[in-house]
Amino acid sequence: MGVYSEHVLPRIVDFACNLKDVHPQRRRVCDGLAGDVVEIGFGSGLNVPYYPQAVTSVAAVEPADLGWRLAAKRLGETSVPIRRAGLDAQTLPFPDDSFDAALSTWTMCTVPDIAAALRELRRVLKPGGTLHFVEHGLAPDERVRRWQHRLNPIQERLFGGCQLTRPIVDLLRDGDFTITELDVYYEDGTPKVFGANSLGIARPS
Numbered sequence: 001m002g003v004y005s006e007h008v009l010p011r012i013v014d015f016a017c018n019l020k021d022v023h024p025q026r027r028r029v030c031d032g033l034a035g036d037v038v039e040i041g042f043g044s045g046l047n048v049p050y051y052p053q054a055v056t057s058v059a060a061v062e063p064a065d066l067g068w069r070l071a072a073k074r075l076g077e078t079s080v081p082i083r084r085a086g087l088d089a090q091t092l093p094f095p096d097d098s099f100d101a102a103l104s105t106w107t108m109c110t111v112p113d114i115a116a117a118l119r120e121l122r123r124v125l126k127p128g129g130t131l132h133f134v135e136h137g138l139a140p141d142e143r144v145r146r147w148q149h150r151l152n153p154i155q156e157r158l159f160g161g162c163q164l165t166r167p168i169v170d171l172l173r174d175g176d177f178t179i180t181e182l183d184v185y186y187e188d189g190t191p192k193v194f195g196a197n198s199l200g201i202a203r204p205s
């Protein structure tokens with residue numbers, strides 16, 4: 001990791017992902033989580049305040065050391081046991097059938113091999129387990145998509161590999177997940193190219 005991705009980008013993410021319009025979405029996506037949870041792309045722990053009481057533990061998977069350090073205050077303010085248990089969603093260091101649920105918020109845009117990460121999530125989820133997700137991705141409208149394709153190279157360079165053009169719902173289905181709840185919308189207060197969000201719950205098929 002370079003100086004920018006190690007020392008600057010996690011602070012930008014902590015700021016940008018903490019804006020006021022983001023928090024209602026965090027509350028919605030965390031609703032219904034229960035038991036042992038794996039969260040990929042834990043970042044600076046911005047979902048921690050929204051873990052329901054039914055969550056018994058969280059295994060945080062996050063490559064950025066600074067992200068984990070920025071989470072310290074939030075970790076101190078929750079009663080949920082949270083441990084940094086992995087560094088890369090593409091190779092999860094857990095046995096099969098380990099978790100009741102998984103959580104991913106604005107992370108599937110950045111993990112380089114998202115198909116590998118979804119395979120790993122399927123493997124570590126217990127039968128009947130759920131993946132709660134809110135992700136930005138390829139917009140429903142062609143005009144917005146054209147801009148996303150134009151801006152993607154800049155986005156990728158500035159934001160640690162983040163892609164504007166991933167078709168999140170298709171990737172989940174291709175990864176053998178069945179989507180049981182889904183809301184596709186443009187995020188308030190965010191330009192459509194960056195805020196074409198998919199929020200929902202998926203289960204291994």
Ligand SMILES: C[S@@+](CC[C@H](N)C(=O)[O-])C[C@H]1O[C@@H](n2cnc3c(N)ncnc32)[C@H](O)[C@@H]1O
Nearest residue numbers: 017041042043046064088089105106107110111
């Ligand atoms: C846009 S940030 C979102 C952070 C957090 N999920 C949130 O909602 O605030 C994307 C996160 O994915 C993490 N990430 C990047 N590559 C990853 C990988 N291979 N495995 C797990 N997390 C990764 C980044 O370090 C960053 O924290």
